[in-house]
Amino acid sequence: MEKVAKGLFVQVAYKGTLDDGQVFDSSEGRAPLEVAMGAGMMIPGFEAALMDMVVGEKKTFTLAPEDAYGEHMAERLMDFPVDQIPADMNPEVGQTIGLTTNEGQQMPALITHIDEKKVSLDLNHPLAGKALTFDIEVLSIAKETAHKPAPAAGGCESSGCGSCCGNCGCNH
Helix, strand or coil: CCECCCCCEEEEEEEEECCCCCEEEECCCCCCEEEECCCCCCCHHHHHHHCCCECCCEEEEEECHHHCCCCCCHHHEEEEEHHHCCCCCCCCCCCEEEEECCCCCEEEEEEEEECCCEEEEECCCCCCCCCEEEEEEEEEEECCCCCCCCCCCCCHHHHCCCCCCCCCCCCC
16 A cells, blocks of 8 residues: 655645644645645645555644744744834734735734834744644545646746645645
8 A cells, every 4th residue: 555755645634723622724625635745835744744644544643833833933023113004004903914025925914012103013923833733634645746737827836826726835
């Protein structure tokens, strides 16, 4: 029986929960997740847990923050002057907004505080600093992707993320 190995494409049904039991992500009701083993598109601990599994095998495992989205870092908390916020924007505490990096990448930022002088943002990944528990089942193992190629213009491969086909490395 073929085992999950680097260079293969693995279809996985999964549910991810936090320590308090809250589900943060699941493939339930959606297409399974396809993992290109060794491509570096998944958090390291998830891909490592898949290694050597076989079709039909189920596993539950917990990843420490360093094997998932890293520790919550204080240096990723930033303040911006209120006058730099676009006039048509109405920021609220708890709202996630999109920032654009100097390289043109989109980055989510959580608004944590607002006063008359500044808006405070948390640029950490929402799951940073958290242990993640996954229940997974390997549904298939193949030498080629099960996904159709993205359209040449305007699709996932040309823009970094479309609807997403799962082949662009955007982790969606």
